[in-house]
Amino acid sequence: MDIDVYYLVMRPSRYGRTRRVPRERRSTSVPEPRHGEPAHFIVCGASQLARLVARSLTDTGASVILLTPASGSESDSDSDISSGVEVVVSDELDERAFRTAGLLRACGVALLHDEDMTNVQAALCVQEVAPASRLVLSMSDLTLARTLGLRMTQVEAFSATAIAVPAFVAAALGTESPSYFRYRGRTLFVTRRSEVPASNVVCGVADVRDPQRHRLLPPVERDADVVLAEAVGGEPGTERAARRIRRPPSRSVAAARMLRTLTGRKINLAAAGAVALTALLGVLLARTQPDRTAWQAIYLTVITTVTGGELDASSAPNVQIMQVALTLTGLALIPLITAAIVQHRRHPSPTRRVHHVVIVGVGELGSQVLRRLRDMRVHVLAVDRNAEALGVLSAPDTQIPAITADATRKSVLQSASVHQCHALLALTGCERTNVHVSMLGRAMRSDLPVVLRIIDGHITTRARRSFDVGTALGVPQLAAPSFTASLLGLTVVATIPIGSLVLLAVEYVVRRGIFPDAETIAGLTRMGIRVLGVATSLYDEFIWSPGPQRELTDGCRILAVGIPGDLFAVLRAEGQQT
Known part of the structure; x- marks a missing residue:
């Protein structure tokens, strides 16, 4: 595998601040690739997420430069880097590094460092040089990400961890991913076909009956047992799975659990033994005085255990012996019960x-x-x-x-x-x-x-x-398609994990004439893309579940679900014909 590596010796600007670029040197529009030339992208970071995004971009035929620090340039995961990626090594994400990477001709820049503020500082530098550049950032702090989205134009911020969490939750519950998204007044979610009425099903997304081989978007829609459905009431599959886990145990199981709790620690066992000895001595003491009622016997036992009872030298020797034993047991019982309660509150078993x-x-x-x-x-x-x-x-x-x-x-x-x-x-x-x-x-x-x-x-x-x-x-494997799609100009509506695989729900603006065989919805279906709905423009009525023969006019907007590779292949074909 041949990878071109360029080493740049950078001198950081004074006080670590980004140098201000003269206004006449700034780019004010997103550059369009020339006819026959591939689109150019810059990916910054040493993480596996950065390498996967760079590889996905090269698979679309784009030109990609991976801008990485020296500490990450000799990673043992170079197999994740496509042979078409150029690696530029720079410890500083400043104007010189971005210009060397071709910022002024870049269609998009991905900032995928692990530290949020490193990405924010680099984004400010990019917007100083090319204010109209499309920026995609990896952010752990979602509050900071939302603030950037409001203050900066052409910026999309994603949390890779937040994208991946639903897949881990679904795997823990043993069900489909708890993926929800709202679009044009409808809330859609992923569920089993058997768990929703047929009228609520919008699109079949996967066949997971074979646990060893999940099929995404099978050619025959009815073969999919996992579907995207409209939420119109009812309980999603993940909620049902969670309810089965949290189902209250039976009385016998609860009793056994309580017994294990009491006998699970030595101090609890000692306290339980002291209580049992007290009860035994109380019964024996009550038998020596048959004229007392049950309540009087209990009262006498408790008072004797706690306070030692009243002295009576004229009582029988066996009664005196049991009173002494109860008093000694009481001296040990009270501290043991106190210690068991304190230990249980501080360290629940x-x-x-x-x-x-x-x-x-x-x-x-x-x-x-x-x-x-x-x-x-x-x-x-x-x-x-x-x-x-x-x-x-x-x-x-x-x-x-x-x-x-x-x-x-x-x-x-x-x-x-x-x-x-x-x-x-x-x-x-x-x-x-x-x-x-x-x-x-x-x-x-x-x-x-x-x-x-x-x-x-x-x-x-x-x-x-x-x-x-x-x-x-893997978090990078689940999140990389969303970052790549955003860089390519797709509006990512939702990420739908199916096991370790991913589907994307995206909004796409159709360009008529680009695909001679896909001028209808049936044509896109043959290319592996499922169209959920279509609108002739941004403000026109959105038509859900349109017929397969509906024509896709120039500029119409579609909501589509597809495998990332198929969606990117559409964009690659479009780029080759523009």
Whole structure:
């Protein structure tokens, strides 16, 4: 694989501020590629997301420059970089670096560094040089992303983690992704065909009956058992799945769970033993005085245990012995009960949980998955070795039990009751750790549903050759299509994860004459794109589920669902004919 690498020695501007560009040197319009020339894009970042976006852009026939710092130029994941990508190494995202990368002729710039403020500073620099450039940013802070969208033109900001969360939640619940979006007055969501009336189905999206091979947008629409439907009441599949998990246990299960809670710690066992001894001595003491009622016997036992009772030297020796034993038991019982209550409040026992979801790694991704499951009222338990992790810090406020320990130790997973949980999610930032945790979980229970987060996928691929490590999902793989589509000028309405695959719902403006075989909706369907609705212009009435023979006039807007590769292929063909 041949990759051209250019090294630039950059001198940072004074005080780290972006140099101001003279007005006459600024570009005020988005450049259009010349006839026969490929569109040009700049992708900034050293993450796998940046490499995947760059590769997707080159697959459309575009010219791409990957602007990356020196620390990320020698990544071991170079297989994710297409041979058509030029890599420019620069530690500073300033005017000189962008001009070297061809900013003035770029149709779009993607800023995909891990730090939000690095992307914001680079965006300000780009808009200084080329105010009309199309910018796509990766942002973790959604509030900051919304602020940028309001203050800056031609800017789209996405959170890769937020895009990927629904896929992880769906995998944890064992159902379809909880994807919702609203468009032109209708709310659409993903569900099983069997769970909604046929009149509510808008489009079939996937055939997932074979768990080993999901088919997206099958040629025969009725073969799809996962559909996009209009929300007109009823309960989505994810809510039903969550309700099954949080179903209250039977009385026998609840009683057994309470017994395990009482006997789960040594201090609880000692307190239970002291209570049992007190009850036994109370019964024996009551038998020595048959003239007393049951209530009087209980009253005498409690008072004797707590205060020692009244001294009576004339009573029988056996009565005196039992009173002394009750008094001594009371001296131990009160501190034991107090200590058990305090320990339970400070460290709630996770062993009492059954059919819960265990999340190992509650950083940015894990904490969002945790909050989504908690909002569905699913019982969740968090495990993280870092006491400063987002999910661990918020655990006291959300009343979610958390274990601060290394989950690669079997004893930690046992304390989290992994053998009784509904699903195990390994979402740490280390793929080796995630594979290790998933293998331990499967060793404890062979049929345990496991979802692990992959980083580059190399370790997981090797592990799968010998072990069943569960469902593997990656944040960059799920989010990259949305960033690529936005760079190419598509309006991304929604991202629809289907397992580890992704569909995009996009708004597209038709250019008549570009596709001789796709001047009707049936033509686009043959190209693998499903048209959900069409409007002749932005303000005209939107027609849902139009007929296959409806003509697509120049400038009409369509809402379409497609596999990212098919959507990008349409844009590639358009670019070759313009």
